[in-house]
Amino acid sequence: MSSSAEPQPRPARRHVASQVVMAVVLALAASIPLFFFARPALEEERAYTASAVCTTGGRDCRHTVAATVDKTETESTGKKSGPYYWLSLTEKDGTAHRLRMDGEYPVFANASRGDAVTVTYWRDRIRSVELGNLRQSTAEDPRGAYRMPTAIGLTLLALAYLFAWSACWTARWAGRTRAAFPRELRVPAVVFTLLVGGAFGAPFVTDGPGPAALLVAGAAVVVTALSAVWTAAMRRRHTDDTVPLVPRVPDEEKVFPGVVHGEVPYDRPGRVVLVVGPGVFATSLDPTGTSYRTAVPRTLVPVRVRPPYVTDPHAGAYPKFLTLECLDGETPVFISAAEKHLPWVLGMLGAPVQTTAPQPASPK
Numbered sequence: 001m002s003s004s005a006e007p008q009p010r011p012a013r014r015h016v017a018s019q020v021v022m023a024v025v026l027a028l029a030a031s032i033p034l035f036f037f038a039r040p041a042l043e044e045e046r047a048y049t050a051s052a053v054c055t056t057g058g059r060d061c062r063h064t065v066a067a068t069v070d071k072t073e074t075e076s077t078g079k080k081s082g083p084y085y086w087l088s089l090t091e092k093d094g095t096a097h098r099l100r101m102d103g104e105y106p107v108f109a110n111a112s113r114g115d116a117v118t119v120t121y122w123r124d125r126i127r128s129v130e131l132g133n134l135r136q137s138t139a140e141d142p143r144g145a146y147r148m149p150t151a152i153g154l155t156l157l158a159l160a161y162l163f164a165w166s167a168c169w170t171a172r173w174a175g176r177t178r179a180a181f182p183r184e185l186r187v188p189a190v191v192f193t194l195l196v197g198g199a200f201g202a203p204f205v206t207d208g209p210g211p212a213a214l215l216v217a218g219a220a221v222v223v224t225a226l227s228a229v230w231t232a233a234m235r236r237r238h239t240d241d242t243v244p245l246v247p248r249v250p251d252e253e254k255v256f257p258g259v260v261h262g263e264v265p266y267d268r269p270g271r272v273v274l275v276v277g278p279g280v281f282a283t284s285l286d287p288t289g290t291s292y293r294t295a296v297p298r299t300l301v302p303v304r305v306r307p308p309y310v311t312d313p314h315a316g317a318y319p320k321f322l323t324l325e326c327l328d329g330e331t332p333v334f335i336s337a338a339e340k341h342l343p344w345v346l347g348m349l350g351a352p353v354q355t356t357a358p359q360p361a362s363p364k
Contacts, residue, residue: 019167026160034153038209041146048122048142062122064130067091069115072108087129089117099126100139107136150203154216158199161220162192165227188227195223243305243322245339247346253277255289256341259318262326262333266294274337274345281348300326300333302349305342312336 047060054061073086085101085108097119101108107129111117118130125140137143165188198219202212258274260283261267268283274296275282275289285292303325312323312334322342326333326349335345 016167016171019163019170023160023163023167026156026163030153030156030160032153033149033156034209037149038146038153041142041149042209044142045144045146048127051122057121059123062120062127064118064120065091067097067117067119069111069113069117070096071113072111074104087111089119089129091119097126099129101129102137102139102141105136106134107131110134146209147203150209150212151200154199154202154212155196158192158196158216158220162196165192165224169227169231187230188223191223191226195219241306243307243339245305245343245346247349248343249347249350250277250344253280253289254341254344255284256337256344258283258335258337258341258345259321260296260333260335261312262328263331264328264333266296268294274335274341276344276348281345296335297328298348298350300328300349302326302346305346308336 052061054063057063067089070088070090073088075084075086077083085104087099087101087108088097089099090096099119107117111131115131119126120128120130126138127141128135128137130136169188195216199216202215203209206212206215254276255273258272259268259270260272260274266283272283272285273287273289275284275293280293281296281298282293283296284290284294305322305324308318308321308323318336320338321336322339324335324337324342324345326335335342337345
């Protein structure tokens with residue numbers, strides 16, 4: 001049994017460059033919400049918190065005005081964030097307002113037409129409303145306004161870090177693996193996804209952008225260490241990517257998605273279906289497998305079953321497929337299908353498949 005030279009992995013340099021560019025672009029994009037939205041919002045929150053109460057109505061100090069409730073309105077928005085709650089009121093001098101409240105409770109839910117309330121002004125906007133001993137912020141309350149732009153900015157930074165880590169991984173490891181879906185990336189894919197989600201939520205569980213950034217940075221260190229350890233462990237443990245499967249002879253006709261590729265007349269690199277069963281082994285362009293069949297010779301010699309490689313014609317298109325390397329004389333032939341279906345293909349070929357990796361054949 002002969003086979004051609006080992007397939008070479010895809011060039012990493014272009015992928016590294018594209019990932020570095022994406023990391024830089026995302027990092028620059030993160031500066032927009034962080035510096036142009038979150039920072040001014042945080043400065044306004046600090047100014048509001050530090051402002052004094054006055055009776056003269058100064059712009060930069062908080063002062064109160066008596067008013068009377070006219071009506072309450074609930075406006076449906078169709079969003080997951082819920083409806084808007086509007087409180088209409090009139091001050092003693094006749095000035096009318098329609099205020100969007102920060103939620104339903106406690107003032108909005110208890111206010112009725114004719115109730116006397118007190119509104120608090122700061123920098124010419126009403127920031128809160130008091131009804132008796134109940135107090136509720138309006139949508140103009142600056143406290144916490146920094147959280148959403150900070151969440152967006154930290155999320156973009158986490159994505160930038162993900163691309164930077166990916167560039168490092170590609171430069172360090174991609175040239176050493178032929179797999180289209182390397183085992184080494186399974187855990188990093190999950191933990192980096194959690195890091196991005198955590199970056200968005202961090203501002204909502206901390207007291208400021210500084211603690212939120214420190215929380216995300218600490219999580220990034222943990223994620224990086226875990227990914228590095230996992231990658232090294234997988235590289236040491238998995239030196240052979242052959243997948244052992246037990247052949248099964250189908251007792252009736254089976255039809256399932258598959259790909260056949262090679263420099264042979266029955267080459268079908270596009271996604272078709274494979275038809276196996278008593279007296280039949282073929283590909284078909286008909287999804288039901290009943291017509292447009294092309295016979296596949298049962299004299300193919302199976303070599304081994306492996307995960308998809310980047311050198312496969314359909315690399316990356318079918319992540320749940322495995323590939324059966326075969327030889328038609330001296331010509332390599334590759335049959336790809338789901339793991340649960342390949343035993344039927346092996347059964348149709350009627351020959352044992354190797355369980356250790358030989359020098360693999362390469363698609364032309």
